[in-house]
Amino acid sequence: xxxxxxxxxxxxxxxxxxxxxxxxxxxxxxxxxxxxxxxxxxxxxxxxxxxxxxxxxxxxxxxxxxxxxxxxxxxxxxxxxxxxxxxxxxxxxxxxxxxxxxxxxxxxxxxxxxxxxxxxxxxxxxxxxxxxxxxxxxxxxxxxxxxxxxxxxxxxxxxxxxxxxxxxxxxxxxxxxxxxxxxxxxxxxxxxxxxxxxxxxxxxxxxxxxxxxxxxxxxxxxxxxxxxxxxxxxxxxxxxxxxxxxxxxxxxxxxxxxxxxxxxxxxxxxxxxxxxxxxxxxxxxxxxxxxxxxxxxxxxxxxxxxxxxxxxxxxxxxxxxxx
Numbered sequence: 001x002x003x004x005x006x007x008x009x010x011x012x013x014x015x016x017x018x019x020x021x022x023x024x025x026x027x028x029x030x031x032x033x034x035x036x037x038x039x040x041x042x043x044x045x046x047x048x049x050x051x052x053x054x055x056x057x058x059x060x061x062x063x064x065x066x067x068x069x070x071x072x073x074x075x076x077x078x079x080x081x082x083x084x085x086x087x088x089x090x091x092x093x094x095x096x097x098x099x100x101x102x103x104x105x106x107x108x109x110x111x112x113x114x115x116x117x118x119x120x121x122x123x124x125x126x127x128x129x130x131x132x133x134x135x136x137x138x139x140x141x142x143x144x145x146x147x148x149x150x151x152x153x154x155x156x157x158x159x160x161x162x163x164x165x166x167x168x169x170x171x172x173x174x175x176x177x178x179x180x181x182x183x184x185x186x187x188x189x190x191x192x193x194x195x196x197x198x199x200x201x202x203x204x205x206x207x208x209x210x211x212x213x214x215x216x217x218x219x220x221x222x223x224x225x226x227x228x229x230x231x232x233x234x235x236x237x238x239x240x241x242x243x244x245x246x247x248x249x250x251x252x253x254x255x256x257x258x259x260x261x262x263x264x265x266x267x268x269x270x271x272x273x274x275x276x277x278x279x280x281x282x283x284x285x286x287x288x289x290x291x292x293x294x295x296x297x298x299x300x301x302x303x304x305x306x307x308x309x310x311x312x313x314x315x316x317x318x319x320x321x322x323x
Contacts (some may be wrong), residue, residue, distance in 0.1 A: 023147055026140070027114045027132040036142065036153045037109035041102050043092045044133055045072060046282035051162055052079050053284065053318045056152040062105045064093040075277045075323055094118070114261050135282050136223045138207045145284060161284055164317050168287045169211065169238070172294050175301060176213040179238060185297055187214040188237035188264070192245040195253070196226050204281045212293035229258060239297060240264040242272040271296045278311060279321075283313050288314055 015256045020225040021033045041062035043047045048063055058082050067076050067083060068090055077084035089103030092112070097119040097137075102110060103126055110123055114132030123130050131151075133140060142162055150156025193195035199205035200218035209216045218225065240253060250270040259265045271292070273279050279289035291305035312322045 004192050008073070021151070023131065023151065025114070025130075025147075026134040026144075029132065031071065031109075031129050031131050033109060033151075035108075035127055037107070037151060038208070039105065039107045039109075040108045041105055041107040043110070043112040044094065045070075046280050047133060047144065047148070048076075048285045049277075049280060050148050051152065051287070052076075053145070054148055054152055054154045054157050055320070056148075056154055059152060060088065060100065061107060062089045062091050065090040066093050071275050072277045078323060079251065080317065080319070085109075085159060089316050099126075103128070135203055135204065138204060138211075138286065141282060141284065141286060142202070144282075159319055160294050165284045168314070169290065171301070172305065173211055176211070176294065176298070179298060179301065181211055183217050184213050185238035185269075186217050186236065187239045187241060188217050188232060190240060190242040190245075191224070192247075194226070195248070195256075196229065196232065198225060198227060199223060202203055204286065206233045208281065208286060208290050208293055209241075211290055214293065214297045228267055233258070236263055238263045238269065238271045240265070241293060241296065242270070244273050244275050269296070284318060285314065 021036065023031045023033075023227050025031050038059055039061045040051070040059045040264070042051060043062075043064045044065045045066045048060065049065065051057060051060060063076075064084065067073060068086060073083075080088070081104055082088045089101065089105060091098040091105065094113050094116075097112065097116060099119055099122045102123060109129050109131060109132060111131045112120065114120075114134040119128045120132060131147070133144060135144065144228075145158050145162060150157045160176070168219055187209050189198050189209065191199070197277060198218050200216065201221040201225040206216050206218075218227065238248060239292070242250065250272050253259060253270050254268065256265075264270055273289055273292060278283075279285050279292065281289055288311060291302075292304045295305040315322045
């Protein structure tokens with residue numbers, strides 16, 4: 001399956017010599033470091049999560065503003081007392097970056113979204129290596145944690161949690177195999193921006209829908225797209241799955257008169273993923289989202305997968321603690 005192909009390609013991304021560490025990042029650019037970084041500024045919350053999974057939080061000297069501004073804060077506060085006490089600086093996030101704030105922290109590596117090209121250029125011009133990240137598949141999630149394991153000299157741990165995640169995926173997909181593909185329900189995936197924001201082929205959400213035994217109604221190859229209400233109604237999905245949304249929940253969709261004739265609404269098959277820290281699709285925690293989706297799409301076979309026990313088991317394996 002394509003989400004395991006990373007094992008055969010990840011080795012191209014790394015070169016280690018006695019004097020340098022070289023990584024090919026998601027921009028396909030070679031990032032050179034003199035040694036394993038000891039001072040990392042990580043402006044991507046999901047990437048930060050991966051570093052804590054590797055037990056390498058001591059290398060972090062700067063975090064994304066989102067860590068303090070969203071509902072992930074209590075979890076990171078439990079992982080790092082510096083975050084609990086709000087002592088770790090937050091010089092930016094996916095939306096804005098303080099280059100001066102980053103330089104003041106004297107990092108030996110900055111991790112940020114690859115699309116933040118102007119800020120990346122300014123930081124690199126100051127002589128600081130930047131690892132640019134961009135994800136649009138499950139393969140990318142695995143690749144990122146593999147790269148982080150090499151960067152932080154924790155390859156054994158990265159291999160361990162990757163193997164665990166692979167096993168959990170297989171525990172779902174093996175059960176899905178017994179289902180006639182003709183019975184795979186059609187699915188509409190909703191991002192938090194609005195009811196009409198969705199993901200198509202070439203996205204993590206689409207990977208998960210397929211792995212969970214569903215068929216994405218959005219078939220073009222686009223990671224993120226805004227469709228029309230007419231198209232949504234015409235597609236008539238059997239199941240609607242929502243990304244966690246503080247402004248909209250399944251009940252709101254059920255009461256939307258424009259949607260009343262859609263199968264998912266008529267059969268009350270509208271579901272919302274839990275808070276982001278539980279099932280961030282850009283971390284190995286996507287496995288919990290997969291289990292929930294599979295249970296929603298095929299409750300007759302997989303209703304046990306979305307339990308609190310499954311969540312605690314995952315947290316214990318990935319973070320060595322429950323929350």
